[in-house]
Structures are given as C-alpha cells and as structure tokens.
Amino acid sequence: MIPVALGSPDNWFEKRFSYARRRLLDHLSELEEQGLAPEYHEIFKHPQQGPYGESLATDAIWLGSLSAENVIVLGSATHGAEGYAGSAIQSFILHCLTRNKLRLPPNCALVLVHALNPWGMAWHRRCDEQGIDVNRNFIDFSQPLPQPVAYELVRECLTEPDEVRREKALASLLDQLGQQGFDEAVFGGQYHDPLAPFYGGQQKSFSREVTESVLKQFALAGRNLMVIDLHTGLGPWGYGELICDHPIDTPQEAFAMKAFGESVAMPARGNSFSAVKEGLLDYAWHQVMSERSCFLTLEFGTYDSRALLKTLVDEHLVWAGDSDAKVKHGESYHRMMQHFCPNDIYWRQSVLFKSWQVMDRLCSGDVF
Ligand SMILES: [Zn+2]
Numbered sequence: 001m002i003p004v005a006l007g008s009p010d011n012w013f014e015k016r017f018s019y020a021r022r023r024l025l026d027h028l029s030e031l032e033e034q035g036l037a038p039e040y041h042e043i044f045k046h047p048q049q050g051p052y053g054e055s056l057a058t059d060a061i062w063l064g065s066l067s068a069e070n071v072i073v074l075g076s077a078t079h080g081a082e083g084y085a086g087s088a089i090q091s092f093i094l095h096c097l098t099r100n101k102l103r104l105p106p107n108c109a110l111v112l113v114h115a116l117n118p119w120g121m122a123w124h125r126r127c128d129e130q131g132i133d134v135n136r137n138f139i140d141f142s143q144p145l146p147q148p149v150a151y152e153l154v155r156e157c158l159t160e161p162d163e164v165r166r167e168k169a170l171a172s173l174l175d176q177l178g179q180q181g182f183d184e185a186v187f188g189g190q191y192h193d194p195l196a197p198f199y200g201g202q203q204k205s206f207s208r209e210v211t212e213s214v215l216k217q218f219a220l221a222g223r224n225l226m227v228i229d230l231h232t233g234l235g236p237w238g239y240g241e242l243i244c245d246h247p248i249d250t251p252q253e254a255f256a257m258k259a260f261g262e263s264v265a266m267p268a269r270g271n272s273f274s275a276v277k278e279g280l281l282d283y284a285w286h287q288v289m290s291e292r293s294c295f296l297t298l299e300f301g302t303y304d305s306r307a308l309l310k311t312l313v314d315e316h317l318v319w320a321g322d323s324d325a326k327v328k329h330g331e332s333y334h335r336m337m338q339h340f341c342p343n344d345i346y347w348r349q350s351v352l353f354k355s356w357q358v359m360d361r362l363c364s365g366d367v368f
Pocket residue numbers: 079082231232
C-alpha cells in the first residue's frame with residue numbers, strides 16, 4: 001500500500017539548511033492546525049553561521065503526551081550532509097501524521113531531533129565545525145584515546161593526497177587485516193588527525209552536548225525508547241538497513257528483533273554493511289535505556305564503501321587547504337550531495353517509503 005501520495009520527491013528534499021528547517025517548521029504548523037501541537041520545542045542555537053549567512057540550530061520537538069511511557073525518537077544529520085535526506089524524512093513523517101497516514105498509539109510520544117549537526121548540514125560536510133565525526137565522539141575522554149590497529153597504514157589511507165599511493169596503502173591494509181578488520185580500522189574512528197575523515201575529536205562536540213541536554217531536558221531516562229537515527233551513504237543503492245549496535249544477546253537486541261525481525265543487522269555479529277565502531281551516538285542513549293528499548297541506525301545505501309572513502313578523503317583534502325571556506329564549500333558541494341543525498345527519484349522514493357514503513361511498524365501498538 002502506498003501510504004500517501006509521495007508526489008515529486010522534490011517536495012521533500014532541500015539543498016540548503018535554512019530551506020530544510022523552514023520546511024520542517026511549516027509541516028509542524030500544519031500538524032498543529034490538525035490539533036497535534038508540539039508539547040515542547042527546544043531550539044539549540046549553534047554559534048556559527050552557514051555559507052549563506054544563515055543562523056544554525058538543532059530543533060528538538062516533543063509530540064504527544066509528555067507523560068507517555070513509550071517514546072519514538074527520530075533523529076537527523078548526526079552526519080551533517082546526510083541531513084538533507086534525514087530532514088526530508090522528518091518532514092514527510094509529519095505530513096503522514098497530519099494526513100492520518102500514521103497515528104501515534106496510546107501512551108506513545110514522538111521526539112524529533114532535527115539537524116543534530118547543523119553546521120555540517122549547512123556546509124554539506126559530514127563532520128562538524130571542528131572536523132569531528134559526531135558519530136565517533138561519544139567516548140570517555142578521561143581515558144587514553146583509542147588507537148586503530150596498523151595506524152600508520154590507516155593514516156595513509158585517510159590522508160594521502162596521491163591517489164596511487166593511497167590505493168597501495170588501501171590494498172596493503174586489506175591484505176593485512178582482511179575485509180572486516182580493514183573496515184573496523186578505517187571506518188571505526190581515529191582520534192589523531194582532525195583534518196581527516198572519521199576523526200572522533202578530543203573533547204565533547206556541540207552535537208554531543210545537545211544530545212546530553214535532550215536526554216535530560218526531555219526526561220528520557222527510564223522510559224521505553226525506540227531511537228531511529230537517520231543516515232545515508234553506506235550499503236546498496238536505496239536499501240534502508242536497520243543497524244543495531246547493542247551488545248549481542250542483550251534485551252535491547254531482542255527488542256529490536258521483536259520490532260523488525262530478521263531485517264535487523266548487527267555489526268557485532270558481522271551481518272551488517274557497517275563495521276564495529278568507536279564512539280557512536282548510540283552509546284549515550286544505551287546508558288539510559290530500559291530493557292524495552294533500543295537504538296537503531298537507519299542507513300540508506302548509495303554507493304559502495306570505496307566510493308564513500310574516496311569522496312570523504314577528497315573532501316577533507318579540499319577543506320585542509322588554505323582557500324576561503326565558501327570556496328571549499330563550492331568545490332565539494334556537488335560530490336557530497338551526490339554521495340549522501342543523490343538526486344534520483346527512485347532513491348528518494350525508496351528512502352521515504354522505507355521510513356514510513358519503519359514508523360508504521362513502531363506506531364502499530366505491538367512494539368512497546
Ligand atoms: Zn552517517
């Protein structure tokens with residue numbers, strides 16, 4: 001069943017942060033006219049501006065009863081440039097609620113976290129303004145920093161401007177570690193090269209502070225939570241993989257399986273397109289979760305992981321240069337959008353449809 005006329009995907013997908021945020025807030029107003037007003041809306045302002053001088057912020061919005069025991073959380077733009085798809089999904093879900101194509105079950109609220117990394121989204125970067133990959137930033141900074149295995153080779157894969165040399169380093173690392181070890185070493189997170197991809201930072205990022213504030217201000221600890229964090233850029237074209245990074249054989253893994261069956265993929269079991277990673281956003285949420293809760297990444301594939309690596313290394317090399325930020329942005333914008341939010345009608349429809357399907361399941365009343 002087609003849930004609601006999708007129309008042209010252009011109705012949902014924007015190219016600039018301010019347009020995407022405006023669209024979300026417009027859909028929120030429409031929903032309010034139907035009688036479902038946000039009970040709580042917190043705006044976390046970011047200190048910097050976007051490339052067009054626009055102001056930047058993360059919006060956290062509570063819909064439904066504040067006393068609900070069960071809460072669905074739908075987040076976007078943990079990786080900034082992936083937020084154009086994530087924001088489109090969030091607007092679409094609001095539209096489905098407005099048109100009664102989705103209905104929150106009793107005792108269940110919905111929290112939207114729009115643009116967790118607004119700077120990265122506005123500048124079409126995956127990282128934040130400090131070069132931090134927010135999804136590697138949730139580590140304990142009072143402990144020694146994690147060190148990827150074979151780091152000298154990993155470094156060459158992530159920072160080498162000469163493509164021939166980089167390819168050689170990639171081949172050698174793959175040889176040494178095998179595919180799974182290679183994925184973990186390269187994509188798993190590094191804490192040493194701020195100008196290279198997958199840099200987890202050496203302190204808490206803006207987005208981590210916002211996450212911790214949302215957890216507190218929205219009093220989420222102790223409730224039953226189903227968190228869906230929206231990502232793009234890894235896995236087969238248009239496929240939405242539900243990735244569970246809870247430890248294996250935990251109640252949270254069982255809860256994910258109860259909700260979504262065999263479609264749940266576990267990096268720790270080696271059956272996901274994603275590798276085991278350091279410092280995921282998941283870990284902040286895991287700490288407050290009841291047994292009837294789980295955190296899932298909903299990752300929409302575009303191109304393969306080699307293309308992902310090339311796009312990101314090239315983009316970081318551009319941003320490591322001396323030119324003005326707007327020039328760097330102009331140089332990398334198209335390739336970043338093409339990798340993380342491709343302008344392809346079938347891809348965009350798949351993304352919206354799968355997201356509706358996930359939300360429809362969560363709203364069925366059988367999950368919590
Ligand atoms: Zn991502």
